Amino acid sequence: MKKIVFITPSLRGGGAERVVVHLLRHMNRDNIKLGLIALKLEGPYVSHLPDDAEIVDLGTRRVRHSIGKLIKELNRMQPDVVVSTLGHLNVALLALRPFLKNKPKIVLREANAPSFAMRKGKGGVKLYRTLYRMFYPKADRVIALSRGMADDLLSFSRMPKDKISIIHNPVVTEEIKRQADEPLDHPWLREKGAGRELPVCISVGRLVEQKNYDMLLRSFAKAVRQTPARLIILGEGPKREHLTALIKELGLEDKVELAGFTGNPYAYMARADLFVMSSSFEGMPNVLLEALAVGLPAVATDCIGVPDVLDDGRYGTMIPVGAEDALAEAIVNALREQTEGIGDRQRERAKQFHIEKIAGEYRQLLTSV
Incomplete structure (x- = not known):
């Protein structure tokens, strides 16, 4: 023993x-x-x-x-x-x-x-x-x-x-699926697909420097000039006040929500249209794995760990760390080019973890x- x-x-x-x-x-x-x-x-x-x-x-x-x-x-x-x-x-x-x-x-x-x-x-x-x-x-x-x-x-x-x-x-796939299926009442996420007013991007993580939400917000502001969309950021942290001010400065008050910490992010993720990760560095991004597990298409900075999850870009778009314009372009392209069957493909990839x-x-x- x-x-x-x-x-x-x-x-x-x-x-x-x-x-x-x-x-x-x-x-x-x-x-x-x-x-x-x-x-x-x-x-x-x-x-x-x-x-x-x-x-x-x-x-x-x-x-x-x-x-x-x-x-x-x-x-x-x-x-x-x-x-x-x-x-x-x-x-x-x-x-x-x-x-x-x-x-x-x-x-x-x-x-x-x-x-x-x-x-x-x-x-x-x-x-x-x-x-x-x-x-x-x-x-x-x-x-x-x-x-x-x-x-x-x-x-x-x-x-x-x-x-x-x-x-x-x-990734605990069965547990994620169970939580993803739990009811959620959010005005932006009540319908999905053709019945939704605007597509919804989602990002999950603490509001800290490492996650580079400043860049995500600036990139998203550029993206919505080409493709109307909304963004929900799940997480809490010391940069909330700063990010709230930046959202106002960029004129995104009706398009971005800092939704705070939730014990069940999967109910949000499963109902979103695109997962976006803007981190400056990671070790192995759990939340990106979880996005695949609920079937989400993904856009992420190519920091450490991301190539392992996305198989060097086969299961999502990777952009250089800190590349604001490239992230905006990737968000636009991903929202415009939703591929049929991508959910099953992403979930199959998650089984490797x-x-x-x-x-x-x-x-x-x-x-x-």
Whole structure:
């Protein structure tokens, strides 16, 4: 019996936390026992945790306040494999390794391409690069979510190539379909196809710099001069006030809605006409996978992870990161050229990222490391 323990800061709703919960729920239990340590056990995914996993709440919020408790719990649980899920936590765990009594294997899951994700970190890229190069080669394995992330990780950390494994993020297709079929009363989304007043684009993600919604709004303003449409952005974050002002400045008040966070974005996505992603960087964009799972055509910036999802452009239009005019043109073309049968084609592509397949890949790695 092999004991595998995941460590995550919280279950507040980020993509990395959601993936951990999905893995805990779907990984085959034959000859393994699963556990979770959360720095702070809070967030919407707590209620989704499986009953047969050992759950530990350290009751802290910051990595530096968790060191003693983390060592104590890991030494009590004595796992064979520890899986850490986010950059700062990953480095801390590797630094603590000499204090872990049963010498577990340490597997890191990188949530974003580090050279991009660390740019705004305190101390800058140089400090984090030093820490990565000091500690990451000590990991037994590092999971990258895409080809681009693996390349970035190799360059950033200078760790051995044979220690990096690529495992894509999962999509829970059946769960998405169930939520997509739930009722939704939104005036822009009541009809679809010929009966709809205007086509609706949708984008989903936190209102933060990384998602580059400024560019999306400017591109959308150019697009609607050629093809009338509406845009719904699902998500909450610190840029709401700024984006609200930009919507007004661009004269888009009757065409764009910042709809906030919703626990069920799939009901919106399934009723929209086009998914648009404008991110400056990603690791493996879950929401793009989910757009395919509900059958949406997609336009996305070609940041890390997107070529893996869209198969280098076969399942959606990719435009250069930051290319405002190209994004506007891609939105116009996608709205004008809706292809018959595209929904089935997109859903078929999403099956390549089914949770059962991805959970099997994690199980294989974690039981053999």
